[in-house]
Each structure stands twice: as structure tokens, then as C-alpha cells.
Amino acid sequence: MENITRLLGFDFGLKRIGVAFGQTITCSAKPLCTLKADSGLCDARAIANLVSEWRPQALIVGLPLNMDDTEQAITQKARKFSTFLQNETGLPVHLFDERLTTIEAREQIFRRGGCKALEQTQIDAVAAALILEGWMQYRR
Numbered sequence: 001m002e003n004i005t006r007l008l009g010f011d012f013g014l015k016r017i018g019v020a021f022g023q024t025i026t027c028s029a030k031p032l033c034t035l036k037a038d039s040g041l042c043d044a045r046a047i048a049n050l051v052s053e054w055r056p057q058a059l060i061v062g063l064p065l066n067m068d069d070t071e072q073a074i075t076q077k078a079r080k081f082s083t084f085l086q087n088e089t090g091l092p093v094h095l096f097d098e099r100l101t102t103i104e105a106r107e108q109i110f111r112r113g114g115c116k117a118l119e120q121t122q123i124d125a126v127a128a129a130l131i132l133e134g135w136m137q138y139r140r
Helices: 044-054 073-089 101-111 116-139
Strands: 006-011 016-023 028-036 058-063 093-097
Touching (some): 006 116, 028 044, 028 116, 044 073, 058 073, 073 093
Parallel strands (some): 006 058, 058 093
Antiparallel strands (some): 006 016, 016 028
């Protein structure tokens, strides 16, 4: 897998962007945090801090698509976000189909006994972890 071992994954959203850390040795990921976003834009310092702390070798951004493979209005904004990440970090950025990850994230949190208050703050980071794990499985 191109000697990539550490990854940061992003579940892009207009109000929130979930972040997860993953590593390819075990093909596993863990939710980290959720960044506040304003129309899909987040603080570049927050990204820099995450990259400095976790030292990823690549970034994975979930690409929102419709079930019929067509793009949504938010798809282009996710592409712009991936370009922003690449420009800010200098790291390779890969897009990965994120369909159904939010639904799966909700189900995982519910199975763990999550309540509504926690669910809202954790769902995006859990979805980011699912995106990372999906990308790693796809790349195997």
C-alpha cells in the first residue's frame, strides 16, 4: 500500500467535519474529533494541529455521491475541501465513496448505547473512521 501506514480521514460536511486516525497495519481506524465548519470551511490551524499530532502520510476525504453514482450539490464542495487539505498540508489526498457511512455510524453508536446528545457530536468522527476503514479495505 505505497508504504502508507498512518492516515487521517475526514467525513466532510457543511457544518461539521468528522476526523479519524487510521493505520494500515491492522486496517483499523478510530474516531478523533469533529471540527466546526462554516459552509464546509474549517480552521486551517485545526488541520495543521491534527497533522502535527498524528503525522499522517496521506489524507482520505469521504466523497458524497447519490446511490446511482451521480454527484450531489455537496460533492463539489467536498472536492474543494480535499484541494484545501492538499494545499494546506502538502500531503496526498484521496477521495473515497462515503455512501451510507453516516447511517452505519449512527447504528454503531446506538448499539454501544449512545444517547442523542452524544450521538450528534460523535457521529461525524465515527463516519470518518468508517471511511478510512473502507478505503484501506478497498486498497488491499
